[in-house]
Amino acid sequence: MKPYVLIAEDEKAVSELLLYNLRKEDYDVGIAGDGEETLIMIDERTPDLLLLDWMLPKVSGIEICRRVRTTGVNPNLPIIMLTARGEESDRIRGLDTGADDYVTKPFSTTELMARVRAVLRRIRPGLKEDRITVGDIEIDRVAHRVTRKGEDIHLGPTEFRLLDYFMQHPGRVFSREQLLDTVWGSDVYVEARTVDVHVGRLRKALRNSGGDDPIRTVRSAGYALRED
Amino acid sequence: MKPYVLIAEDEKAVSELLLYNLRKEDYDVGIAGDGEETLIMIDERTPDLLLLDWMLPKVSGIEICRRVRTTGVNPNLPIIMLTARGEESDRIRGLDTGADDYVTKPFSTTELMARVRAVLRRIRPGLKEDRITVGDIEIDRVAHRVTRKGEDIHLGPTEFRLLDYFMQHPGRVFSREQLLDTVWGSDVYVEARTVDVHVGRLRKALRNSGGDDPIRTVRSAGYALRED
DNA sequence: CGGAATTGTGACGTTACTGTCACATAACTG
DNA sequence: CAGTTATGTGACAGTAACGTCACAATTCCG
Numbered sequence: 001m002k003p004y005v006l007i008a009e010d011e012k013a014v015s016e017l018l019l020y021n022l023r024k025e026d027y028d029v030g031i032a033g034d035g036e037e038t039l040i041m042i043d044e045r046t047p048d049l050l051l052l053d054w055m056l057p058k059v060s061g062i063e064i065c066r067r068v069r070t071t072g073v074n075p076n077l078p079i080i081m082l083t084a085r086g087e088e089s090d091r092i093r094g095l096d097t098g099a100d101d102y103v104t105k106p107f108s109t110t111e112l113m114a115r116v117r118a119v120l121r122r123i124r125p126g127l128k129e130d131r132i133t134v135g136d137i138e139i140d141r142v143a144h145r146v147t148r149k150g151e152d153i154h155l156g157p158t159e160f161r162l163l164d165y166f167m168q169h170p171g172r173v174f175s176r177e178q179l180l181d182t183v184w185g186s187d188v189y190v191e192a193r194t195v196d197v198h199v200g201r202l203r204k205a206l207r208n209s210g211g212d213d214p215i216r217t218v219r220s221a222g223y224a225l226r227e228d
Numbered sequence: 229m230k231p232y233v234l235i236a237e238d239e240k241a242v243s244e245l246l247l248y249n250l251r252k253e254d255y256d257v258g259i260a261g262d263g264e265e266t267l268i269m270i271d272e273r274t275p276d277l278l279l280l281d282w283m284l285p286k287v288s289g290i291e292i293c294r295r296v297r298t299t300g301v302n303p304n305l306p307i308i309m310l311t312a313r314g315e316e317s318d319r320i321r322g323l324d325t326g327a328d329d330y331v332t333k334p335f336s337t338t339e340l341m342a343r344v345r346a347v348l349r350r351i352r353p354g355l356k357e358d359r360i361t362v363g364d365i366e367i368d369r370v371a372h373r374v375t376r377k378g379e380d381i382h383l384g385p386t387e388f389r390l391l392d393y394f395m396q397h398p399g400r401v402f403s404r405e406q407l408l409d410t411v412w413g414s415d416v417y418v419e420a421r422t423v424d425v426h427v428g429r430l431r432k433a434l435r436n437s438g439g440d441d442p443i444r445t446v447r448s449a450g451y452a453l454r455e456d
Numbered sequence: 457c458g459g460a461a462t463t464g465t466g467a468c469g470t471t472a473c474t475g476t477c478a479c480a481t482a483a484c485t486g
Numbered sequence: 487c488a489g490t491t492a493t494g495t496g497a498c499a500g501t502a503a504c505g506t507c508a509c510a511a512t513t514c515c516g
Contacts, residue, residue: 101329118327118328140399142399142400142401143399143400143401143452143455144401144446144449144452145399156447156472156473156474157447157448157449157473157474158473158474159473190474190475190476191475191476193475193476193477193493194474194475194476196492196493196494196495197474197475197476197494197495198474198475199493199494200493200494200495201495203494204495217492217493217494219483219484219491219492219493220484220491220492384461384462384463385462385463386462386463418463418464418465419464419465421464421465421466421504422463422464422465424503424504424505424506425463425464425465425505425506426463426464427505428504428505428506429463431505432506445503445504445505447472447473447502447503447504448473448502448503
């Protein structure tokens with residue numbers, strides 16, 4: 001199951017940047033805009049990680065941190081503090097209140113994501129990342145494995161990437177050119193018709209494990225994965 | 229019992245400053261001056277926390293970090309990296325290698341102490357076991373012994389580490405580069421194809437004790453251990 | 457130091473994947 | 487319905503990846 005990361009952040013721009021990047025790394029994400037909301041959302045579903053702004057309306061980040069540590073459902077809930085302040089006294093206060101890590105705004109997203117991975121790896125060692133299920137098809141991007149109705153399906157590298165891409169955007173139609181750009185790479189030149197052949201191979205492989213064709217041909221537009 | 233903190237730091241001034249402050253906060257403290265010494269001291273008495281300089285003579289800090297994570301007596305040993313470098317790429321590399329936290333020199337002792345408290349306060353769930361079983365294969369990391377269906381299997385050091393790493397992440401595919409980084413070490417250069425040969429040897433050894441090939445080749449991606 | 461064990465690497469045969477063509481089939485259009 | 491356009495698919499040849507072997511280099515150990 002995907003790790004659930006809760007963002008408690010007042011600034012819209014920051015929280016949406018985080019949302020975007022966390023989703024890209026395949027986490028479940030929730031956003032709380034102020035302190036009260038944060039406490040409620042933690043109660044509703046215990047996050048695996050809390051990205052917590054120091055300054056939050058209504059209830060401050062540091063107060064939330066303290067409450068989680070002393071009274072929360074999961075007192076060990078990993079917390080990464082976000083703050084605009086850089087003064088040392090505050091940093092120490094943040095860590096001593098029980099935050100596991102501390103990032104100063106403006107932060108680099110790449111670095112923050114690395115910290116997120118570091119914290120989550122600690123909490124859930126051997127975490128199964130990156131699994132997507134659409135209908136009866138499941139793709140495990142880490143194990144590089146595809147199953148349909150539990151049955152294993154062998155795909156070549158290109159077919160795998162193709163399916164992977166479709167499954168990241170179920171229902172959406174992609175032109176042959178788009179698929180070539182993203183699945184093949186923008187720097188190689190191959191005929192557009194090649195996509196047809198590989199879609200055909202992918203279909204064949206998926207058909208072998210029962211069920212009907214999950215790929216929809218959209219005439220004069222491209223292909224899409226059925227949402228189901 | 230007092231927590232035992234091991235300092236691995238080349239600079240005398242820094243390590244003595246740390247020693248002084250850690251003792252003041254009532255920790256047991258050990259000091260290792262270079263990489264080799266660090267590895268020996270970890271063997272002698274497993275620390276509760278390692279303060280690890282990035283640049284160490286003989287064996288680099290990052291290499292020690294990696295070894296602790298992949299082959300150490302306690303792969304979950306908390307590590308705080310100390311470094312003079314501040315470049316982002318290094319910071320990320322440090323975190324991704326498995327460091328729990330990261331402090332840039334010159335650091336404030338008060339802040340570092342706060343981080344030490346933060347790390348030690350944290351409870352580490354799911355300590356890595358001495359023994360792992362995947363399918364009919366069992367690996368005993370303490371006794372350095374591998375069995376399949378009860379039968380003993382002799383593996384060379386590299387094959388052992390390779391299998392160990394696979395078994396820590398069953399099902400997950402690793403590229404040759406990843407395997408070289410983690411199993412061989414980030415500082416040695418060997419051909420990627422070397423992995424093939426060792427995987428071949430591992431396969432052969434495992435096949436000898438009956439059963440079929442537990443290692444899955446993922447074309448153009450790498451290798452993985454079958455989960456079973 | 458010398459033999460044994462372990463590890464690295466070039467060579468080579470084999471397999472699997474890929475892109476393209478040619479033609480068959482299906483879908484649109486008027 | 488016939489012509490046109492778009493799509494499906496088998497065949498094939500070129501290529502890259504793979505597994506294994508043989509041997510070289512290195513390390514280990516007495």
